[in-house]
Amino acid sequence: SQQGEEDPQALSIQEGENATMNCSYKTSINNLQWYRQNSGRGLVHLILIRSNEREKHSGRLRVTLDTSKKSSSLLITASRAADTASYFCATDARDKIIFGKGTRLHILP
Amino acid sequence: DVKVTQSSRYLVKRTGEKVFLECVQDMDHENMFWYRQDPGLGLRLIYFSYDVKMKEKGDIPEGYSVSREKKERFSLILESASTNQTSMYLCASSSRTGYNSPLHFGNGTRLTVT
Numbered sequence: 001s002q003q004g005e006e007d008p009q010a011l012s013i014q015e016g017e018n019a020t021m022n023c024s025y026k027t028s029i030n031n032l033q034w035y036r037q038n039s040g041r042g043l044v045h046l047i048l049i050r051s052n053e054r055e056k057h058s059g060r061l062r063v064t065l066d067t068s069k070k071s072s073s074l075l076i077t078a079s080r081a082a083d084t085a086s087y088f089c090a091t092d093a094r095d096k097i098i099f100g101k102g103t104r105l106h107i108l109p
Numbered sequence: 110d111v112k113v114t115q116s117s118r119y120l121v122k123r124t125g126e127k128v129f130l131e132c133v134q135d136m137d138h139e140n141m142f143w144y145r146q147d148p149g150l151g152l153r154l155i156y157f158s159y160d161v162k163m164k165e166k167g168d169i170p171e172g173y174s175v176s177r178e179k180k181e182r183f184s185l186i187l188e189s190a191s192t193n194q195t196s197m198y199l200c201a202s203s204s205r206t207g208y209n210s211p212l213h214f215g216n217g218t219r220l221t222v223t
Contacts, residue, residue, distance in 0.1 A: 033211060042113070042199055042214030043152075088152070090212075096167060097142070097212060101151035 004032075004089040004100035012106040019076040021103040023089030024069075032065055032072050033090045037102070043088065046074075079107050112136070115200050115215035122222050128187040130218050132200030139204065141183035142212065143167075143175065146197040158183055190222045 007022045023032070031050045035043040049056045049065045049072065056063045062075040076083055086102040116131035134141065142157040144167075154167030156175040164175050172194060176184040183202075187194055198218045203210035 035212075040217070040219075042216045043201075043212070045211035045213070048211060096154055096157065098154065098168075099144070099152040101149065 004091050004098065006087070006089055006100045006103040008103060009101070010104040010106070012108055013079060014108050015079055015081060017079055019079050019083070019105055019107075021074045021087050021105070023072045023074070023100055025072075025089075025091045026070065027093060028067075029091045029093075031092060032063075033097070034061075034063060034072075034074050035088045035090060035099075037086045037088065039085075046087075076105075079105075081107050081109060083107050113200055113202055113213050113215040115198075115218050117218050118216065120218055120220045122187075122190050122220065124191060124222060126187075126190045126222075128190050128220070128222075130185040130187075130198055130200075130220070132183045132185070132202075132215055133181050134183075134202040134213070135181065136202070136204070136213070137180065138202035138213075139180070140202060140210065141177065142201045142203075143173075143183065143185045144199045144201065145169070146199055146217070152199065155185065192222050194220065195222045196220060 004023050004025045033048045034046045037043045047058045047063050049063050060077045065072045084107045086104050088099050088102045090097050090099045113134045122128050143155040144152040146152050153169050158164045158177045174186045200215045201212040203212050
């Protein structure tokens, strides 16, 4: 069962630009998390936002959550080459943490 | 820093073999998970465990089993490997049940079944 769905599937932007990725989910959640995966590696946790929060910041990352629309967005400001990776949202579904299919972000030099 | 170690980065096995994928975490985490990752399908949960000797089926448990005899170790077992089990396998751990615990991932085991 796929709870979260990221959009777009792939995104290419110039270095220095902002990147925005979206996540939609189906059922009510307690929290939503974003992860990054560099090619061929494991996932790294970026940020967690609780269902009673609307916005959260961490360095160049900004996450928003709209529980009425069952959606979240991840904004990466002033992108760098090192931001090239896949980004996943993850939501809690009962006892499990379910991941979406991810957005592949490519930062062009 | 939490470290989750998967015993092999790459593994090649033959159809019908019994395969063991090992995962060890060093932060005394209660929760451990096994996912597989395939292109176009994202991460799918195979099994998870919230305590020693405890296991729960995820979304795709068929053809797999798990073992958690010690808190730090969570093993994924392919009873009789098949080609459709060729995939990247990711182990993860977290410190509490459910809602507010980030997962810490290992670097994955890329398994090829021929």
